[in-house]
Amino acid sequence: MKPTFGLVTVLLFVILSPPHTATSQERLPLFSSKSKIKLVQLCVDHIYNMEFDEARVLYKEIKIALPGHPALDMLDAFFISWQEMPFNVHSPGYKDHIAKLEAVIEKSQKILKEDADNEEGIFFEMSARGLLAEYYADEGSYMKAISEAKQTYDFIKKGFELTDKNPEFLFTVGLYNYFRETYPERHPIYKPFLWFFKSGDKELGLKQLDQACRQGVLTKVEANLYTSYIYLRYENNPETALKYLRRLNKDYPKNPFFQTKLAEALVMNGRYKEVSPLADELLANSDAYYRMSANLFLGIIEEKKAANLADATYYYQKALSESAxxxxxxxxxxxxxxxxxxxxxxxxxxxxxxxxxxxxAIEWATTEEVEKEAKGYLKH
Known part of the structure; x- marks a missing residue:
């Protein structure tokens, strides 16, 4: 499920940033305007609910209100990723997505050349570089990833000082605390390069993320998504993941990505009856990824609940057929x-x-649990 860490966070921090009354509108054309922030908020909400036509109407208004602003390129990147979810470095729009992030950096640097302390310039360059670091890591471009991460880190450190003043910062700080320790455990190749970065704290990170889910105003969507991902794929705790995913599906019922993750958590919790309506919607989706996921969940239910091995075999094979x-x-x-x-x-x-x-199963495994179970069977 690996979500794109940071992309929506970028936009949400734009939204949540309070107006700066002591700063001129000219210097901070987005952060100092409640009406423009509201436009971005509504646009993002429509994208979350897969209502792209409605979002593009609002995007046109934002483009008029913020000509030449890096926020426009960040929104463009957001459109690309959610239209191709689950998005990754192999997605068709990946190169265009990267180009938009590079445009964010270019426009941010122009702002910073005129005013080195400009908050919007700092914010958007930091955010774009953080995303590039993640993508380069996924590509296997390790040195490029470390280079981008170092340029982002100085900005991230400021968030540690702001969590008491603004609960929205609990999200990014919580992610840092958790993944600073977990990521090198899963990807040891990065361990020698991480001396530059302050140590994290997994338990504290999880607490901060939960606080962000409850106390955050506009970071709550991303906080719930990322926290559920951690509990599903890293902590092997689908029961805890379930409460976060229920919130997302209630607020964004048209989002099949959220539906898939809710169905996954329900299956892993043995709540099979609740999966049926979600599976029906996913089976009707035009995207084979969602049909694959529905068939997989139905296969697990037939195997685990009904002990109907013939039907389970059919659904598992159907899932793999869709994935092909x-x-x-x-x-x-x-x-x-x-x-x-x-x-x-x-x-x-x-x-x-x-x-x-x-x-x-071992060849495709992305979690230790799957690999461990498969290897266990191979030993007997």
Whole structure:
């Protein structure tokens, strides 16, 4: 499910930034204007709910209100990523997305050349570079990722001093505290390069993220999404993830990405009856990724609840068939489908076929839990 850390955060911090009464409108054309901030807020809400036509109407108004502003390029990047969710470095719009982030940096630097302390220039350059660092890491461009992260870090440190004054900063600080420790555990190649960055605290990070989910005003969507992701994929605690995902689906019922994650958490919690209406919607989606996820969840239900191995086999294989129509996304769901098939074939006495599925589960695994289970079966 790996969401794009930071992109929506950027826009939400723009929205939440209070008007600066002591600063001229000319110097801070966005942060000092409640009406412009509200426009951005409404635009983002429509994008979250997959109402792109409505969002583009508001975008036109923002473009008139903020000509040449880096916020426009950041919104463009936001449009690209949510229209292609789950978005990653292999998505069709990735190069255009990166170009928009580079445009954010270029325009921000022009602002900072005239005023080195300009908050909007600092904010947008920091945000774009943080996103580039994440993408370069996903690409495997390690040195480029570290370079961008270092340029972002000085700005992030200021957030540690602001959490008591503004609960919205709990989100970014919480993410930093958690992933500063967790990311190098999952990706050891980065450990030698992280001496530059202040140590984090996973437990404190989780507490701060939960506070952000409850106390944040406009960061609450991203806070709920990222916190649920942590509990689903890092902490192996789907019960806790469920409360965050219910909030998102209530507020943005048209978002199939949120529906998929809610269905995942429900299945992992054994709340199978609640999955059916979500699965029906996902099966009707034109995107094969969502159909794949629905078939996977139905396969798990047939295997775990109904013990109907024939139907479970059908759904698992259907999920993998759907996944064959796209590349570079849904790896976790593929690993679960192969793992399920391996269990079924093992129960039927077909060890050779089962082992082949377990090896494929390991090949596609993105979590330690899947890899551990598959390797456990291979040892017996």
């Amino acid at each position: 129509t796209f590349e570079f996304k849904g790896e976790y769901y593929k690993s679960l489908a192969y793992l399920g098939l391996g269990r079924i074939f093992r129960s039927q006495g077909n060890s050779d076929l089962a082992d082949g599925q377990f090896n494929l």
